[in-house]
Amino acid sequence: MSTINDVAARAGVSAATVSRVINVNSNVSPETFKKVTKAIDELNYRPNILGRNLRKTKSERILVILPNISNPFYSEIVKGIEDVANQNGYYVMLCNTDSDLAREEKYIKMLKGQLADGAILMASEMNSDDLAELSKDIPVVQCCEYKEGIPMPHVSIDNELAAYKAVKHLIGLGHEKIAFIGAKNQFLSSSLRKKGYIRALGEAGINFDPDYCDYGDYSYKSGFRIMKQLLKLSQRPTAVFCISDIMAIGAIRSAMEEKLQIPEDIAVCGFDNIYFSKMFKPSLTTISQPMYDLGCVAMDALVNMIENGKAETMHYFLEHELVIRESTVK
């Protein structure tokens, strides 16, 4: 591959002038411009990004850290990130952690050595102190999951309100025995969604029953398993609110296996509105998260931090929506 100096030599100018032509900068005479572009074409020259990056001490990349790219929820967000990154001249690097802190930290370390100009964290395994520390060195935005009380912006929805709305919808349908399939982990969304569930129950004068509360790991299998247990209760619930679509689908298949009709015998509501939710039979009532937009806004915020050195605001809350489908209403 030819370098800027090869081009300069062939065009009979200096490397500086070639650089000016490449970067459509300033004050290049038309003849020189022509000579240089001709040389560039003849040599099929492409500016070397490694050289450029070093000189500018800018990587022109951003890093996306997430648990699992094959989770449709995250991959849709990544699409939003990628589009906005592109519009702003950034490339996207991917770090799939499999929720392994060590793997995440390996990347974080490299980040400090300018692996990327900034990062978007989804469901990070790091603790608040480390995140706060990181935010001093590198522009970072939290997307969906986030830690509170640290100087790091986040983009998410109002999880408590969303869960509240979902459960209120079930109550509005006449349900009183409403179970909850959540998750026990460090993520704020898990506790907020439970909080919303409890608030809706409380408001309707329904007692919170711990027997109706169980915890999975967002997987199909865990939804399946927990539903089986709920169905064994002497007072079987008539509705279930799950904090993820995948668990909801697992729960539905579980109930179907027991020859129960959805929603007649038991109504199920999910959370996320992944692509598959509307295809599923019965199609899934769920909280729609604006995944693509979450990605876009997170990336927008990150560009802002990178280029202006500071965040415009710490809290971005995007709108969610209750999407009512066959799994709760015939």
Add this chain to the structure above:
Amino acid sequence: MSTINDVAARAGVSAATVSRVINVNSNVSPETFKKVTKAIDELNYRPNILGRNLRKTKSERILVILPNISNPFYSEIVKGIEDVANQNGYYVMLCNTDSDLAREEKYIKMLKGQLADGAILMASEMNSDDLAELSKDIPVVQCCEYKEGIPMPHVSIDNELAAYKAVKHLIGLGHEKIAFIGAKNQFLSSSLRKKGYIRALGEAGINFDPDYCDYGDYSYKSGFRIMKQLLKLSQRPTAVFCISDIMAIGAIRSAMEEKLQIPEDIAVCGFDNIYFSKMFKPSLTTISQPMYDLGCVAMDALVNMIENGKAETMHYFLEHELVIRESTVK
């Protein structure tokens, strides 16, 4: 951020020695080693990747070009790519093209400027000539979709055989009126799968009926729409083979809307075995592609090309499997 020179100064050694310590190279005395690591810790120094990359003229990255990361088929492959890339010290950059050639070519151009050390192409929109040209400059591997007759390795399954097996399965169940929902595009897999369909029919002495053949775009909607039309035929098919799971699911929902029972009234077979296929009700009979492994093998091949300058072989065919589920067998 401190540089290698800061560390050198603090440790009272030269930058070269610090570099030796960082790279666990050779011949550093224990005392020096200690001094340097101490200075590194005190300054919280991380080697700058931009400097390192330039000096080595190696980006230590690979680029993955694909139509759509939120397609569960591709995202699972990316996971395989990422894991193997990591094991070999490469970072993964993502290019989501939305099947837009211009977007793809923008990245390809940068590739020539060392944006990455190599690339994996999935369902590229480029023509054979351009791909052949590209393969002269950059190590590139085609994954799943590929062009034949160019000096660029590919990793895929035997699409013709897979389709043949799927259709043979339907024939084995007694079906004779078997429709085909394919795709009309430049991709080899589309024509190969159709070829397999025709071969299975021919072998069973079933006439190929063009009325039973229609083409979608891999989407849920297209599967849905085409099934509607197939059901309007005076001689309605009793089985349908779809070249993607998503279209198969669309087709099933379409038939369900017409009050047909799956598989009693009409059996449906998909292709890919995406994550959702087993969750769907009825669970989907399909050809299982080893998506994760396809990614792993593609990345393995790419590492080989990058580091040894040549491909070991041009053709990698991985095993597929017919997975029989509820959508064809009660």
Add this chain to the structure above:
DNA sequence: TATATATATGAAAACGATTTCATAAATACG
């Protein structure tokens, strides 16, 4: 003991661009 080799280190070059600074030529201004 004299020489050959191994070990440990530093100075300087190199990777390939961009950018600063200097300067010459061209143009504008009074």
Add this chain to the structure above:
DNA sequence: CGTATTTATGAAATCGTTTTCATATATATA
């Protein structure tokens, strides 16, 4: 017409590493 400004260009510095080459010291070998 003389000076000030703008335009166009090149030389050299710079970004932060790694690596080559040179060299001094320590160790091994004969």
